[in-house]
Amino acid sequence: MQIPGIVVVxxxxxxxxxxxxxxxxxxxxxxxxxxxxxxxxxxxxxRELLLGLFGTEPRVEVMSLGTNRGKGEAVRFGMRKAIxxxxxxxxxxxxxxxxxxxxxxxxxxxxxxxxxxxxALGSRVRLLGCNIDRFPARHFxxxxxxxxxxxxxxISVYDTQCGLKCFRTTDALRxxxxxxxxxxxxxxxELLGRLVSCRNPLRPEAIVEVxxxxxxxxGGSRLGLRAKVxxxxxxxxxxxxxxxxxxPNRSPTRGSQ
Numbered sequence: 422m423q424i425p426g427i428v429v430v431x432x433x434x435x436x437x438x439x440x441x442x443x444x445x446x447x448x449x450x451x452x453x454x455x456x457x458x459x460x461x462x463x464x465x466x467x468r469e470l471l472l473g474l475f476g477t478e479p480r481v482e483v484m485s486l487g488t489n490r491g492k493g494e495a496v497r498f499g500m501r502k503a504i505x506x507x508x509x510x511x512x513x514x515x516x517x518x519x520x521x522x523x524x525x526x527x528x529x530x531x532x533x534x535x536x537x538x539x540x541a542l543g544s545r546v547r548l549l550g551c552n553i554d555r556f557p558a559r560h561f562x563x564x565x566x567x568x569x570x571x572x573x574x575x576i577s578v579y580d581t582q583c584g585l586k587c588f589r590t591t592d593a594l595r596x597x598x599x600x601x602x603x604x605x606x607x608x609x610x611e612l613l614g615r616l617v618s619c620r621n622p623l624r625p626e627a628i629v630e631v632x633x634x635x636x637x638x639x640g641g642s643r644l645g646l647r648a649k650v651x652x653x654x655x656x657x658x659x660x661x662x663x664x665x666x667x668x669p670n671r672s673p674t675r676g677s678q
Contacts, residue, residue, distance in 0.1 A: 427454040428508040430499030432492050433516045434461040447522045455480040459499040462489035493608025497598045504590050515584035517639040528631045532587045539623050543585030544630040552635045570610045576625045581610050592621040604655035
């Protein structure tokens with residue numbers, strides 16, 4: 422695959438029954454981008470399904486990690502490969518397309534509109550006129566988690582866990598993905614923490630959240646009770662008091678909403 426200016430990383434793990442082939446094909450409607458599927462050691466037919474759909478498509482690559490490493494590492498491996506091959510902008514998107522391709526285009530457009538922006542993050546804000554369909558329990562749990570994460574990160578971010586995020590290739594991003602993530606599930610928070618606390622940190626004003634017009638909660642989430650508890654523990658180690666050891670140069674800052 423020849424890497425263009427924009428690469429979209431799509432992590433996949435045992436998604437054979439959840440992948441919507443027709444919707445996945447619409448990712449190719451935006452001619453600006455190429456797609457890098459990262460198969461995170463699936464044991465079902467995920468890889469074969471993807472190869473069957475895109476095996477001859479020059480703008481799509483299916484990368485296999487061999488063994489399951491977790492969503493965060495699948496995203497990190499994909500982003501590193503894209504950047505090493507020359508991508509100027511790299512994004513990631515959940516394989517179930519809870520955030521549809523049309524929203525991916527909107528977030529990418531927002532990032533490209535301003536050279537001062539280094540990151541544009543999808544945000545699931547339930548506003549009038551928007552079709553944000555979240556299960557109530559997951560919505561309230563997510564709000565609590567995101568609020569805690571925002572306070573601990575020291576930046577005003579509304580939705581840390583939306584699976585649609587876009588980044589310019591910067592020194593901060595290269596450094597942020599240079600080493601494995603500690604957490605399998607809350608790597609989004611860990612990534613943001615690294616971006617604003619590394620040797621060449623991003624200024625909070627270089628990061629923007631883009632309220633999504635459409636998002637649909639897709640059933641079959643693998644984040645059970647045990648994983649949720651582990652996520653909270655991971656959060657403490659990622660951006661809690663221990664983060665001073667991981668990120669000694671971190672100085673809390675706050676952007677404006």
